[in-house]
Each structure stands twice: as structure tokens, then as C-alpha cells.
Amino acid sequence: MSVETSSAVLERTTELPPGRYGFVDLLRSEWTKLRSVRSTWWTVGVTVLLGIGIGVLVTAETRAHWHSGSNQGFDPTASSLVGLFICQFAIGILGALVVSAEYSTGTIRATFSAAPHRTVVLAAKATVYGFVALVVSEFVAFVSFFLGQFLLSAPATHATLSSPGALRAVVGGGLFICVLGLIAFGFATIIRHTAGAISAFVGVLLVLPLVVQALPNSLSLEVRKFLPDRIGVQMLTTNGNHFNTFTPWVGFAVLCMYAFVLIAIGAALMNRRDA
């Protein structure tokens, strides 16, 4: 490899341009960052494969063992979207990595040396990640739905986008996964370590429901509806209306609030802490 170097120093040619760096510049920077590491492509690939693959497996299996009469209350929409509950972990890992990898590699110091307004940096990062997560999640949701409904051919019942609640469940499913990803992003902003952030995220999705279940029944029923996985079930099903739950969009608003609060705490800590 050539290590030939010139000692000539580049002449200073330009004066400082008017204005100052801002949000749009940081969006471009974050987009470049996200695209330029393999982990992004891996996690997106796994999200798509798991999300769609599991939906296909489950619907095909349902169709293969279909006995008319034994499938009362079957929700073909929810059945086709079930893969989303698995791929939520992959998109969450990407959300955590987007922040924690900057800390673990030291890139964060290069970033803040170029753009010291940390809140704006974080906002740009959340916007770029959120956008990518949304596109990927909606893609998975719609493809899963159409493939699933295709596989659920007669005699199994299937849905179309115009079936009651179906469009809402498909769009809502994508939104749900995207906001879950932002929750993982928020944890990473607070915790700053990949493993810690992913543990917190998985804990909220898998462990917290068990803890809540262990509570006395009256309390458990009250608290349960605030859990992300509960909110997710409501958003992804068309025949929800379970006892003591939020309606899909109220649940979604609660979920968005979680993400916002976590990221806001992360932003406050980021501004206070040494990079």
C-alpha cells in the first residue's frame, strides 16, 4: 500500500459561509452514517426475513390444518402479521446500535466536535432512524398481509384491506414496530451501551409482562394495558376489544409517549454528560 504523502498544506481559500450548520446538514450526516455500516443492512435484512417469513409459516400452517368449525374467531389479519412480534427485536437492535455504536467506537466525539448542539444531533439521528424503521416496518406489514391472505385460501377465511379493521391493523402494525424501535433508541441514549440498551428493551417486552402477571389480579389487570406488548396486540388485531385494554390508537399514543419520554431523558443526559 502506498503511504506517499505530500507535505504541502492546502491553501485556505474560502471565508466562512454565512449562516450556521443545522438540522438538515445533520440529517444528511446521519443518513450517511446509517448507510455506511453493515450492521444496518444485517438488522434490516433480518427484520424483513423474520417478519415476512414467520407470517408466511404461520398462515401456511393454519391453512394446512384447517378444520371448518374449529376456527371460530379466527383473525386472518392478525395471523398474517404475527411475524412483526418477532422482528420487533431486530429493528430494536438497530435502534440501539445507531446510538450505542457511536459511543463504543468513539465516533460520538468526532460527531460532537463537528456539531456541538447535541439535542439537534439526537433529533436528526432519531428522525433518520425513525424514517428507515417506518419504511421497513410498513414494508414488512404490507407484504406479510398480502402473502398471508394469499396463503389463507378457501376453505380458510381470509381478509382484504377493505375488511373491517384490516387496513388499520396493517398500517398500525408497521407504526407499532417503528415506535418500539424508537424506544430501543431511547434506552440506548440513556444507557450508552449496546448490551445494556438491548437488555432493557427486551426486558420491557418479555420480562415486564411476567412481572405484571405476578401482581395481585386487580392491580395486574389495571397495569397490563400499559404494557407495549398489550398495546401491540390491540393494534395488530381486528377483533380486539378485549376487556380492560386501550383502543388501538389510544394505545399507540401511549406508546409514542414512552418513546418520547425516553428520548427526552436521553437528550437531557447527553447534554449534561461528558462525551
Add this chain to the structure above:
Amino acid sequence: MIEAKSLTKHYGAKHAVEQLSFTVRSGAVTGFLGPNGSGKSTTMRMIMGLDTPTSGDATIHGQHFHDLRWPLREVGALLEAKAIHPGRSARAHLTMLAHTNRIPRSRVETLIDMVGLTDVASKRAGKFSLGMGQRLGIAAALLGDPETLLFDEPVNGLDPDGIRWVRNLLKGLAREGRTVFVSSHLMSEMALTADEVVIIGKGKLISQISIDELLSQSSESFVRVRSPESPKLKLALEQQGAVVVAEDDGSLSVRGADEVAIGELAASIPVVLHELAPQTASLEEAFMELTEDSIEYHGSQASNTTGASS
């Protein structure tokens, strides 16, 4: 110009930097010298707004780093080797930095060529050697063509060719009128590049001094004199207030009188001189002398000072 005013940084009970004030002027290379662990990196991070000072203030041309309109175009810094995602290419790393301050892409390519990373710019940086990481860091520092530059131990890990390149680069940048602040724990390295040094130990300022002054102030500087009549000369010199030591090899080591004064005195006696040679202390010696009391980690003393550290 960089100004530090009473910069202080405490990590709990540890006082990393204590009431540190100095000025780094434009158009010169200013070395930042101190033993490892003396607070150089912490100070640089405070100037760059990465660490918040416990008290005190650091400004660049009178402005806080946080208030700069185009930080990357105004201040460039190499703070640590390989502060880059191992999966990202050098080109992508520089491009993402360029975007933040609206720096054209052509500038990224110019810098890649300039630091000699053309062949590896698209490869994952995780495979880079320490030296290549340093070159990339230097490219990042120069990306915005900034007036003020900070380099933390820039020659670490570089081969001799690379070291020479960095030295010339630093001097060249200063010649163009830029402010160049470069840290090192090696005085010998600073001797070759710096015009001036800020010396710290245990987070406190020991001295801000030009290299020339540092040398002449050192007690290690003396004049070696040989004469067939050395006892006579010794006596005469001591009457003039000089400190004279007769060495085993028959020469005299004279402190407190320079070669001009000694020569004139010898002529006036008169005494024949066989040698009259000013001995300049090496910068390393001068530096050691200054920092002797403030080195944090004396290997030999480590066990004695447990629980009794300041």
C-alpha cells in the same frame, strides 16, 4: 488563538485539571507537554466542548466552542486515534463529517489523497493500523480547512516517514498563520516542532515558555573549560560569583558565567584555554527537571504512596 482561563476539572475526588490558564497564539506551533495522566487530553476535550469544566473557561478566538457557527470549518481536532466505527470506511467517515458543516465532497477526496489513504479509503477502518488511523484522524481535523487545530499525540503509531510528515505539516500550518496546539509526552518530539510549550504536571500549569528560554534557564546548561592552569582559573571564576566544579577528567564545569565572560576573564589573567565549550542541556533534561516534582506515576514509588496521594 486559544485561551484557557482557570480551567478546572474534577472527577469526584480526583483533580484532573486544576486552575489551568494559558494562551495559544496564532502563527506558531505550541506544544502541550506533560507526563502521561497529567491532564492534557482532558484539557483538550474541554476546549472542544466535549467535557464540561468543573469551573473556568476555554475560548477559541474569544468564542466558546459551542457557539461556533461552523465548528468543523473553524476548529479541527485529532483527539484520539481510531475514533471511528470499525465497519465504516474512511471515505464514509469523512463524508458524514463533511455533511455536518456543508463541506463539499471534493474536499473529502482531496484530504484522502493528501494523507496517503487513497488505496484504502473504501476499506473498513477496523482493518486500519494505528498509523493509518492517525492519518485518517489528521484528515478529519483538516477537513474544514480550520484556522485552529488541536492534535493529541499525533505521531503515536506513525512510522519515521509519517512522523516527519506530521512535523512538516504542523510547521506548515503554523507558517500559514494558523493556531496549532499539539500535545505530547515527549519533549524530544516538541523540540523539533514547537516554538513554544505549555508544560503541565498533575493538571497544573508548570510553565508556559518558548523552547529557547526553556533551554537557557535549565541548570543543566554549563560551560566546559579546560586549561593547564585550572586551579588558578577556578579561583578567579569563583571570585566572579560562578559555581565551578572540577571534574575527574581535569576539566571544569562552570555555571553562572557564559563562554564570553569566561573567555574574557581568562585573557585578563592571563590563562591559556584548551577548551571552552558551552554544554546545552537536552530539552529532555530540561523538561525532566521541570516536571520532576509532578509526575503522577513513579513506578518505584507507587507502593509507598498508596492511600497518601494528594
